[in-house]
Amino acid sequence: MPDTARLRLPAPAKLNRMLHITGRRGDGYHELQTLFQFLDHGDTLSLAPRDDGELRLTPTLPGVADGDNLILRAARALREATGCRRGADLHLEKRLPMGGGLGGGSSDAATALLGLNRLWGLELSLDALAELGLTLGADVPVFVRGHAAWAEGVGERLTPVTLDSPWFVVVHPGVAVATPAVFQAPQLTRDTPPITMARALQGGTASWRNDCEPTVRELHPEIGEALDWLRDRAPAMLTGTGACVFARLDREADAQALLAEMPSRWQAFAARGRNRSPLHDALDR
Ligand SMILES: C[C@](O)(CO)[C@H](O)COP(=O)(O)OP(=O)(O)OC[C@H]1O[C@@H](n2ccc(N)nc2=O)[C@H](O)[C@@H]1O
Numbered sequence: 001m002p003d004t005a006r007l008r009l010p011a012p013a014k015l016n017r018m019l020h021i022t023g024r025r026g027d028g029y030h031e032l033q034t035l036f037q038f039l040d041h042g043d044t045l046s047l048a049p050r051d052d053g054e055l056r057l058t059p060t061l062p063g064v065a066d067g068d069n070l071i072l073r074a075a076r077a078l079r080e081a082t083g084c085r086r087g088a089d090l091h092l093e094k095r096l097p098m099g100g101g102l103g104g105g106s107s108d109a110a111t112a113l114l115g116l117n118r119l120w121g122l123e124l125s126l127d128a129l130a131e132l133g134l135t136l137g138a139d140v141p142v143f144v145r146g147h148a149a150w151a152e153g154v155g156e157r158l159t160p161v162t163l164d165s166p167w168f169v170v171v172h173p174g175v176a177v178a179t180p181a182v183f184q185a186p187q188l189t190r191d192t193p194p195i196t197m198a199r200a201l202q203g204g205t206a207s208w209r210n211d212c213e214p215t216v217r218e219l220h221p222e223i224g225e226a227l228d229w230l231r232d233r234a235p236a237m238l239t240g241t242g243a244c245v246f247a248r249l250d251r252e253a254d255a256q257a258l259l260a261e262m263p264s265r266w267q268a269f270a271a272r273g274r275n276r277s278p279l280h281d282a283l284d285r
């Protein structure tokens with residue numbers, strides 16, 4: 001196969017720069033208001049066409065049956081929606097911790113949708129791909145659209161925004177958070193009054209918080225410890241339902257200094273905030 005047919009695309013992480021829970025729907029899902037921003041750090045997905053119609057993904061992820069892998073689910077959803085019968089070899093370089101609140105699985109799915117759309121010459125619009133993505137997970141549409149966004153509903157009603165793009169130090173405190181356990185916790189507050197996007201943006205970083213934090217601290221004291229450690233040094237928050245927490249820094253050197261000081265029991269990395277997804281930058285090149 002010609003090498004030009006091969007694609008190697010980023011699947012970046014996201015941060016929830018703030019997250020409010022404003023209600024609970026009849027189906028148990030929660031109504032959120034959140035600001036999504038991308039990082040220039042994430043997984044990488046390589047894609048190449050196959051002539052035999054097979055979909056193959058390497059490697060297998062620990063704890064995820066291949067049939068459940070969001071990359072293969074995205075590929076199948078795309079074939080069903082379009083009637084396309086083509087196959088692909090997919091290879092994932094996984095860097096993002098699973099269940100970390102960084103949206104890794106959702107981002108992988110979005111990269112698979114946009115990458116295969118290109119590889120197979122399907123020419124589906126971003127609107128169509130975002131709609132398909134929403135059937136795979138609430139966080140998939142923002143990765144498909146590729147712009148930092150104010151999100152409402154369960155995260156699917158998106159308005160593009162431009163946020164400050166500082167450096168972040170992202171810390172994984174080494175515990176796994178089950179998102180459903182956080183959303184099912186009786187003590188979780190679900191009654192933050194809805195605000196306008198303008199008010200959220202005017203308030204700025206000093207006013208931003210994550211409504212999941214008190215519950216996540218109770219369920220996982222290690223995450224509270226990491227937050228307290230970071231907050232002694234820089235403004236810090238929880239992303240999604242955790243486990244990752246992040247500190248905001250103005251300069252790369254400050255981020256590197258913070259990393260150097262970090263207790264070795266935590267995994268951490270430094271990355272820059274991005275208002276345009278690195279996936280979309282790569283597809284434009
Ligand atoms: C909290 C966020 O991280 C914000 O970006 C995401 O909305 C979570 O997205 P996710 O990890 O992809 O979660 P999903 O796989 O969609 O949902 C896992 C479970 O969390 C609960 N859930 C999730 C999202 C939401 N808005 N309300 C919920 O109640 C549901 O019980 C759901 O079964």
Ligand SMILES: Nc1ncnc2c1ncn2[C@@H]1O[C@H](COP(=O)(O)OP(=O)(O)OP(=O)(O)O)[C@@H](O)[C@H]1O
Nearest residue numbers: 069070098099100101102103104105106108139240
């Ligand atoms: N390609 C994939 N990469 C990661 N997780 C996957 C993938 N496919 C399926 N999953 C499943 O999805 C779960 C959530 O993974 P993900 O990395 O998206 O979590 P997350 O960072 O907490 O996301 P969010 O911020 O949306 O809560 C994993 O625990 C895993 O069981």
